[in-house]
Amino acid sequence: MKLYKNTTQAVIDSLTQIFGDKKYADKVIEKILKQNSKWGARDRRFIAETTYDIVRWYRLLMEVTPCGPHDYWKLLGGWCAMNEQELPDWVEFEGLNRKAILRKWEEVKTVRKIAESIPDWMDEQGEKELGRIWHDELKALNEEARVVLRVNSLKTNVKKLYREFSEVEVEVTLDERYPEALILAQRQNVFKLPQFKEGLFEVQDAGSQAIAPFLQVEPGMRVIDACAGAGGKTLHLAALMQNKGRIISMDTEEWKLTELKLRARRAGVGNVETRVIESTKTIKRMEKMGDRVLLDVPCSGLGVLRRNPDAKWKLSTEFIEKVIDLQQNILHDYSMMVKPGGKLVYSTCSLMPTENEKQVAKFLTNNPDFTLEEEKHIWPSEGFDGFYMARVVRKA
Template identity: 45%
Template sequence: MSFEKKESRKTSASYKNKNKTVAHSNNQKDNQTEFKKDRKFSGRKDFARNSDNKRASFKPRNTDKTRFREESRLADTQAHTEHVKRKGFSEFQLRLVTSILEDVLVMHNSLDRAYAFWFNKVKIDPVEQGFLIKQINFMFSRLSLFAFVSNLKRPSDFERHVGRLTFAYCAYKDWPLPELEGEEGFDRRGLKKRIAEAKDDPLYNDGCPLWLQELGYSELKAKWDEERKALGGESHRYIRTNTIKGTRDELAHKLTEEGVVTKSVAGVPLALEVTSNSALFRTKSFKEGLFEQQDAGSQVIGQFVDAKSGERVIDACAGSGGKTLQLAASMEGKGVIVAMDTEGWKLEDLKKRAKRAGAFNIEPRLIDSTKVIKRMTESADKVLIDAPCSGTGVIRRMPDSKWRDGREHLKELREIQADILERYSKMAKVGGFVVYSTCSILPSENEKQIEKFLENNQGKFELVEDKHIMPSSGFDGFYMAKLKRIG
């Protein structure tokens, strides 16, 4: 390992700690050094970091502010997009985009964390924020294409030339090209030719790194091409109506009044697709708990569990409660749902979300030893095991995950899944049901796990039904299997 890499890992670790504070403290305070306002956009030089390799403070200049004010009047997404097409990114936008790219590619933070940090720090118009997120997601979803166009061969090269990636992105979109200083070695003349070549290559065009291509093909064979293409596309935004507080039509109406454009989703009765670039979490409807952001495919899992009033349900890998809240709503507040996880902070998040949603039949329970599970043997009518997985079904929504080799942890993940399924399924009563689900599209984490489990549990469980949702459907990719406990 080169010295350079070691160094960047080291800073990344201390950075992550700082981010944790950012993500979980309401009292954020930026006491870092000032952003050098007179810098030009110039690749590495432009990174919003100070000499200690930490994030610097970042303020729009007066000209940026004027432009924001002008642009924020363009509340209509289409008008805003047209405006940008003519003018390209503003200087402030470029610096912000570059800082976010750097956070992920150089500091190895997740894109979600980078968004949380920067958009909390730089409060901009919701339309503008939505627009920037769209552009950055697209850059990550086709990063290999932009790297090729930028003449960058290895991921370690991305780190030194983030500015080139943004430059290549503007060229790809046919937007005015920004200034690019300190990049004398960069061949700009061949740009158009390289863009055309990359568009012609299916792997570049779908933004698929080699590790993902090898993994996807080895697991899905001929079906992979279509899914690879879908995973390189743009993700849709879905919300779930909180039926504790109202109907889907009432929610759609309230959101329209708040300037959020939605449409209903066939086959998923509580889902609305959000088609405007609105900042959902700033709406009154969100603050009042009328909806939760949840992919439509994930909502199908909630439906599949079919939790009923008065039942005792266990959500064994509840996380921050995406599905728990859906199950609680479908139980209409009657019966109990025990929400379990090994991460206490996720259960704390869940408590806050449950309060906002008005869901009062949830009992959070931390799994801090194997006894917690044993004590609940044969206690539930339904057990949902939403197992930790590779997340290959949700890559489109988390495009930065393509740039970490997901094969490294796959073996360990499969072992955890098999172990969890074996032990946690015993919490179902005889006659009760277990739903095993993942947000993976790999058979080795899905149906193959179920096959092995049934082989080891003959006479105890039988398969009722299983379902795949593939990214080519437009939703995130999921797998779900319903098992009945018979002995």
């Protein structure tokens, strides 16, 4: 592909904001793409995919390219060399030699933390906690994330929506492991599709789609989604409950619950009530009220690095230590909302036992009125994002 100055400059501007200003990559790219209405689909794809790829391989590119940490033109040149992309005769690329870059790659490609482009501490932590499987999971986390849709069963079904997409040449595939998922063959802006505006689907990774069914909800239950965020799993729970019963969706951030309400209206969901968690009193008022409680807790996000590659450069061991304490506090405090005989699911998008199995084991030791019923891993090497979930039962 030929490089053009305006789209290439957009990549440089994106990298400057992501690394220089420490902004989130998805927000930066979304804003950049809105700046020029004349860019076509190919231009937008080049800007987004190239930016994400350079962010993903930042450490490797820094290692093989003669440049400083904020010389984004040289980083782009190194990316071009690694991807057999011809470099234009631009002043920004002066001094770059493709053969020298590839020779350097040959020297470092057996050093995992460089070849897979992650910080030293992350490689050490992964090796320590996951042992021999860390290598394969890490490789999977460097693959490009696929766009997955969850079909809204309140309004349609997988076969019907599959046919609709075929008629408008939107190519999707199925995966028997995830009965409500449609996987896009090619990345595109699905939010412009009329089927999205009609509430026929939500964008939700296939691994994430496994969590709501794991809670084993039934129509008519009282269900509490206590870390609801913008409500992806709440909407899935509502569909599984056939809009019957009651879902109380809670979060500490009111703006997220406002977004949830908008999404619920589009999806035709009518059994959701939102509550802002203002203090521990909000939780105590709901003691023993839930037939089911979902705790999709804050975590390191190591299972979704293929979707958020900039997180590799923002995370730290100090942050993870803090989030582990927060997870245990949420488990301890929010579990009071489960009624006797009810069930709670603890879930994360992390791979690490310190955030997963060990958290649940510690909770069960300190809360003997709960017992483990089932736990489940979804690994990035299986093709989608990585998740952990454990279902515990409160003794009647």
